[in-house]
Structure formats: structure tokens, C-alpha cells
Amino acid sequence: MAAVKSILNESRDIERAVALIQLGARLQVLEYETSLSYERLLRLYKEVAGKSPSKGQLPFSTDWFLTWQPNIHASLFLNIHEYLSKSSEIEEIDAVIKAFRLYSEQMTASAIEPLLSITRAWRLVKFVDSGMLTLTKCSCCGGHFVTEPYENARHFVCGLCQPPARAGKGAASGGLRLH
Amino acid sequence: MDNEQLLAEIREANLTYLMLAQNLIRKDRAEALFRLGLSEEAADLLVMLSPAQMLKIASSNMLLCRFRVDDDLVWNLLTNHNVKKVENGTTTRLHASILMAGRFADSMAAAH
Numbered sequence: 658m659a660a661v662k663s664i665l666n667e668s669r670d671i672e673r674a675v676a677l678i679q680l681g682a683r684l685q686v687l688e689y690e691t692s693l694s695y696e697r698l699l700r701l702y703k704e705v706a707g708k709s710p711s712k713g714q715l716p717f718s719t720d721w722f723l724t725w726q727p728n729i730h731a732s733l734f735l736n737i738h739e740y741l742s743k744s745s746e747i748e749e750i751d752a753v754i755k756a757f758r759l760y761s762e763q764m765t766a767s768a769i770e771p772l773l774s775i776t777r778a779w780r781l782v783k784f785v786d787s788g789m790l791t792l793t794k795c796s797c798c799g800g801h802f803v804t805e806p807y808e809n810a811r812h813f814v815c816g817l818c819q820p821p822a823r824a825g826k827g828a829a830s831g832g833l834r835l836h
Numbered sequence: 837m838d839n840e841q842l843l844a845e846i847r848e849a850n851l852t853y854l855m856l857a858q859n860l861i862r863k864d865r866a867e868a869l870f871r872l873g874l875s876e877e878a879a880d881l882l883v884m885l886s887p888a889q890m891l892k893i894a895s896s897n898m899l900l901c902r903f904r905v906d907d908d909l910v911w912n913l914l915t916n917h918n919v920k921k922v923e924n925g926t927t928t929r930l931h932a933s934i935l936m937a938g939r940f941a942d943s944m945a946a947a948h
Binding site for chain 2: 729737744745747751759763798799817834
């Protein structure tokens with residue numbers, strides 16, 4: 658399918674790329690999700706964002722998603738993502754874009770700094786697709802949280818039902834607090 | 837408030853709900869299903885309604901939209917009541933959001 662050059666597909670690709678750039682996605686995400694050439698993406702990026710894309714590798718580790726505060730953000734995003742992809746038939750990248758917008762909206766509404774970037778959110782979905790991370794049901798509240806795939810579901814308790822000792826003590830403003 | 841007035845307010849709320857739902861579904865269907873907590877079938881029916889039909893449906897003694905939180909745990913988190921370890925309102929509401937997004941996905945999966 659990808660080999661077929663169609664103006665319609667291209668216009669959809671450009672539309673998606675623009676949406677992703679506006680949300681702050683890294684160039685690698687655009688390269689992966691659209692069939693536009695690197696040169697065209699670079700030009701598009703400069704046109705939409707008004708600057709050159711940041712360079713360097715993408716974050717590749719699953720650890721970040723498992724630390725206390727990022728885990729809560731990642732879990733909210735992934736729950737919204739699951740909801741969207743289960744309730745309507747949309748392509749995965751569109752589900753990521755829409756879920757990320759809904760997640761950001763909630764962060765703004767509750768005046769919490771959005772820890773998850775669109776690039777991280779996209780990475781998270783890829784990790785889940787490849788079985789490196791999954792959603793596990795908390796045995797206490799019944800909510801679904803991002804965990805490693807071999808987490809024991811019978812004994813798993815999420816970071817909100819049982820926050821770790823040092824949770825919520827960070828000095829950063831806009832972070833989550835326990836009290 | 838007399839009965840007449842109450843009925844007028846229910847009709848008003850129904851009409852506002854129907855119009856908002858239609859706007860949301862027309863703007864972005866997938867997003868609207870999440871925001872409204874509706875099934876695809878219900879959304880398809882809603883979006884087809886003409887203004888005249890909406891007026892008729894809205895004129896009822898029953899509200900058309902139903903309370904979305906049907907669970908003590910989520911309700912306690914939203915209102916910050918009966919919470920043990922975490923007593924920060926923002927954090928408990930975030931917990932409630934995770935639960936709500938997850939539960940509806942659950943019920944959606946069960947329905948299919």
C-alpha cells in the first residue's frame with residue numbers, strides 16, 4: 658500500500674504531520690508515521706514550528722514510564738488511548754494524536770504540568786504494542802496502570818493507592834502532591 | 837419553583853445536551869464518544885436528529901443524560917471524601933480520571 662503514490666494519502670500525511678509538529682513531536686515520529694520524505698518533513702517542520710527540529714536520539718527506555726509521577730501521567734494517557742481505539746475505528750497515529758490532546762486538556766483543567774510529551778506518548782504506545790509495557794489492573798482501586806508485562810496482577814497495587822515513601826515531595830512546582 | 841418551571845428547566849437542559857452532543861460528534865466523532873461516554877450506535881442516532889426532532893425529544897419530564905459516575909470509589913475520589921493515603925484534591929481527581937477512562941473502556945469491550 659505504501660508504494661502507491663496518491664495525492665489524497667499525501668494530503669492526509671501532511672495534515673497528520675502538521676498536527677504532530679504543533680503538538681511538539683520530534684522529527685523521528687513524523688518519519689515513522691508518514692511516508693513524506695525527510696527533506697519535505699524538515700521543510701514542513703520549519704514552516705509550522707518556525708525553527709529547526711531538535712536533534713538527538715529518542716528516549717528508548719521503559720524505566721521512565723514506571724517512576725511514580727510519570728507513571729500516573731502515562732496511565733491516564735494510555736487509558737484514554739485505549740478508550741478511543743476500542744470505541745471507534747481510527748488509525749493508531751490518529752488515536753495517539755486525539756488521546757494526547759484529551760490528556761493535555763485535562764492537565765490544563767487541573768493545573769498540573771503535563772509531564773508526558775507527544776513523543777513520549779507515541780513511544781509508550783509502541784512499547785505496549787511490542788509487549789514491553791502493558792496495563793495492569795490495580796487490586797485495590799481497579800484502575801489500569803502502566804506496568805512491566807510480568808507484573809503479578811493479583812498483588813499489584815498502583816502508585817496512587819500506595820504511594821512510595823518519597824512520592825510528592827519534589828520541589829518542582831506543578832508536580833503532584835499527596836497533601 | 838412550581839412544576840411548570842421545573843419541566844421547562846428539564847426541557848432546557850435536554851435541549852442543551854442534545855445540541856452539545858451533536859456539535860461534539862460533528863467536530864470529532866472519536867473524541868466525542870470519549871467525552872460523552874456514548875456508544876457508536878447512540879452517537880450515530882443522535883447526530884441524525886433534526887432540530888424539530890430534538891425539540892420533541894427534549895420536551896419530556898425525564899432528563900436525557902445520565903450521571904456518569906456510578907461507583908462510590910470514583911465519587912469519593914472526585915469529591916475528595918474518605919480518602920486515606922492521598923489527600924491532595926488535584927491528585928485524587930487525577931486518580932478518578934484514570935479510573936473513569938478505564939472503566940468505560942472496560943464496558944465498551946464487554947459490549948462488543
